[in-house]
Amino acid sequence: MGETTATFRQVRDDPRRLRAVTLFLAVACGLAVANLYYSQPILSQLAAAFGTSQGETALVVTVTQIGYALGLLLIVPLGDLVANRRLAVCLVSGAAIALVAAGVAPSLSVFMVAALVVGTTSTVAQVLVPFAAHLAPPGREGAVVGRVMSGLLLGILLARTTSSLVAAALSWRWVYGLSAALMIVVVLTAMKVLPERRPAAGPNYPALIASLLDLLRHEPVLRRRAIYQTLMFGAFSAFWTSIAYELHERHHLSQVAIGLFALVGAGGAAAAPLAGRLGDQGRTRVATGAGLLLATGSMLLALVADRSVIALAVAGLLLDFGVQTTMILGQREIYTTRPESRARMNAVYLASMFAGGAIGSALAGAIYQAHGWSGVAIFAALLPLVAFAHWLWPRAAREAPVGPTSQVAE
Template structure:
């Protein structure tokens, strides 16, 4: 078996399987959302109990990112992906067999941790990418990941209605088992980049955070964009119901606008290869800011116009957010190729903090200032992200001038 440190062409088939793996594994985080009423009726759960299921799954994912992703620098990534896919398939199957809230919550937490195989697949794609094509390759795999997020709720809603929630989890387990076998078959072995012990590996993350100002600015800029994104999506359904008397199906329909962002990810990666990742992050932040600011025009429009404007804004800011994410990952991976796992963990930890803050702040602001408050928060966060990217560009220019 050859190793990923050797120079060899990586086929489109391998990149396609990586994209598929990222999509199917991250989808495990979102299957539950449309199935909660069915789970609640079957297991006699309260609304609070149902709400804990996606919360525990997301918490498991956040813990997995922080504590499991750094292992990618210490061990063969191919082995880690196989182990996580086996664990995720077992936990999904276990979820379909649960009979109580406690076992459901425990399995949800573990499922979230195992679903971080999606974040092992993205650095693997960066390592396998041909010279000069890293951005495009990472972008293609991110498209799979983003489509997994986008389509998982739709698929689970349809399957749950037709066959019940347990069948959905059994099908999900089968899909992950299949993907795990495919990935094991097509991936090369990956050389370990460090011999640090696990505690030393975790401590080294603090040193990486301090050593690279570019990492801090990338994480903070993407973190602010995540606040904007999360504030919008966590309050949209409530706003549509209160203002337009539209149900959650319509709010879910707006999620399809996110497909534009998902499908644009490879384009953003290709642009990052040509123009430089820094430029693409600035363009992404501008697009997010302008897209949210457009919603200040809503009071001047009729009902139809307002609903169309929200859809256009969703397409615009999702495209900006995903372009910026792909470019930031590109930027961060290039800082220290031997530490990609830890760099990815740091980037996504800050992104998840942003997501959590966005949900909390968005709900608070919606209560205090209505939809205008949410739009103001999202626009301000997009603007802050742009300023962070500008300051990073100025810092890089200063360093280049000094080195001449």
């Protein structure tokens, strides 16, 4: 397994050290993944700054997620091949440089190139999550990963609020400059506190990337969970890409108010440790179905109660709770299926998820311009409903794990 250094074993076997490293991993993941979402609530400011349309500016979200998907497929698998700490430090350093470029971009095209690199390098979060799973004592993978994912998900949810408040108080350019500074702090801290984990000798890089397709072909649990999360994250991205326009144009909320609205989603982070514990208890299938239905119901609420900002906030909270529940359960399930390939399994799973997010955000921009909020809400409700229909499929039930530590039956 490559866990040969004394430092790694000491951290894993010492509860106090494990808690400290887990906390750092949670914070680092949150700060890294937040880079993907800073643009969402300030799209109107970006459009004004660059003199572009809302539809064109909304593509920033899509480009960032495409970069993330590329990083997941081409960089994250290296976690099964090279020293994890070194890989993490390189990625975070690259993110800092790209964030500076975004902050000083003179045009939308330059900003999009920087956003593509920001998305690619922010995949460091998905190098660190499998790292946390390796650190976890046997039987506690769900709990440890859940804690780290709580930080990651808080980063996703608080990024919008932070971006809105900083942009309102200073400028949208400061959003990216401050994030670059935080990335430098993460680099320095990682070099000091992260234990080194050197994976066992394995295939070379081309063979490693080629093995991604083999995993997808031979692991039914990976295919199933990828389908669920692709559709769920498509709905998530459609909602959060369009809601800033809706709140600004229909409800006349200020940039600060839009940022405060985004805070409601932070409550959904509570789903991460809860979902991890449910997975450890063998309740993955039932909790997954509940998460899919919750996401569908939340978007129906956003459709029928769109005149109420409070109702839209509740819908956002419920959607985030459902999306995070299925994501954590999916990660736990694939991590326990083939532990020696966690980085690659995670790469395929999350690349599918962010591809769904990129498509969802791109379509949402066009749907909002053509059909308004009701069109976006219907679109976002249909995606998890399709996933739930797949969940009901008898074969999906046969493939689901039946106990806390069982392997997936094929």
